[in-house]
Amino acid sequence: MTALLHRVKSKMFIFAHRKARGLLDGEYGSVFKGRSLDFDDLRAYVPGDEVRDIDWKASARHGSPLIRRYVAVRQQQVLLVVDTGRNMAAESLGGEPKKDIAVMALGVLGSLALNHGDPVGLVHGDATGTQALPVKAGDANLERILRKVDDVGRHSAPSAPGEQLGFVERTFRRRMLLFVVADEGAVAETTERQLRRLRAQHEILWLTIRDADLTAPAPAADPAGRGTVLRDVVGRAAVVHPVAASPKVLAAYQLARTERDASRSAMLRRAGITEGYAGSSHEVVPAIFSLLESHRRGG
Known part of the structure; x- marks a missing residue:
């Protein structure tokens, strides 16, 4: 088995016992089998x-x-849609790079699809453009997909999920299952209009990767006494840490984050899209199970 896919499947064995993995596989089948x-x-x-x-x-x-x-009365084609812009190089709530959680999520959903005979493809990109890997069966194809996502770094261009959604809308006419992985960034009105049109054509699952908690205690200094400097991945500006050092700043930060989450979640609900959350690789398997279960029940 190829390297990244092997890592994903190894983590699945660690994070979910045998019965849970069987239920996850059954949930996928019950939702998307005709x-x-x-x-x-x-x-x-x-x-x-x-x-x-x-x-x-x-x-x-x-x-x-x-x-x-x-x-099944028909084969389900699965299209993995993921932001591979600079935002995915940032730290997640659990301390991992967001791209690592994205690789895990895409690997789990992709593996479920392949186990059921459903081929998998990829749409990814950033603000400079969008690329696609064709929908194919086989572990080798899923490994290529995971490697594309794993290449994300701070050198990548800024994120622009709306660009990738627009590409899907223009390019794919056949009904598919879209599995979208993005971070907590605010979603523009144009993205909502795109999603409404896409939802009319496709089944859509959306996994949001949680951002790092800037209210947590600052990282410990290294042996030389140098503190860790956090930087914003987009503008490279230093981030004051922790936010909680100022009660007023903390309150404003928490309010802004709550409003952003509520806005995104409400937008997805209006578009009829099921959303799940993961802040670490450990949370991916239960998050995908909940996504499938909620989607099967109609959101």
Whole structure:
């Protein structure tokens, strides 16, 4: 197995026990598998499943409810849409670079898709332009996708998620599942209009990567006595740390962050898009499970 994909799957084994991984795989299947008359297999019942899908005889033998799944009536194409601008080089809430969480999320969702026979493609970019990798099956293709995202650095151009969404809107006409990964940055009105049009054409899942907490205590100095200087990845200006040093600044910071989150979440709800959150690689598996479950229930 190739390097980045191997790392993703290794973390999946660490962060989720066997039953949880099975439920995650089943949740993907229950959401995006079509219904036909051809029986496929059984999986554990998850609250919210249709009662009519319970196989009562198999459940009695097993001792717990089992759901009947059916062969898909069509193949689902999955398009991973991710910001690979400079914002993704910044620190996340859990202390990792945001790109590492993006790689984990794309690897998990991509692996689920490939396990179900669904090919995966990529749209990524920044303010200078957008690039795409074709929708294909196979671990080698998913590895190429993960490497593109892993190349993000502070040398990258500024982020502009609206550019990538516009590219998807202009380029992809066939109905697909779009898995969008971006950070907490405010979403412009033009992006909302794009998302409304995209949602009319595609299924959309949105994962927001949480920003670093600037109210946390400052990092410890190194042995030479030099403190760690935080810098904004966009303008390279030094960031005063912690924000909580001033009660007024702290209050203004928390208010601005709350308003930004509320604005983004409300915009996504209006567009009919399911949103999830992850502040670290450890949170990716449960976040994707919750996303799939919420999407299956209609948001």
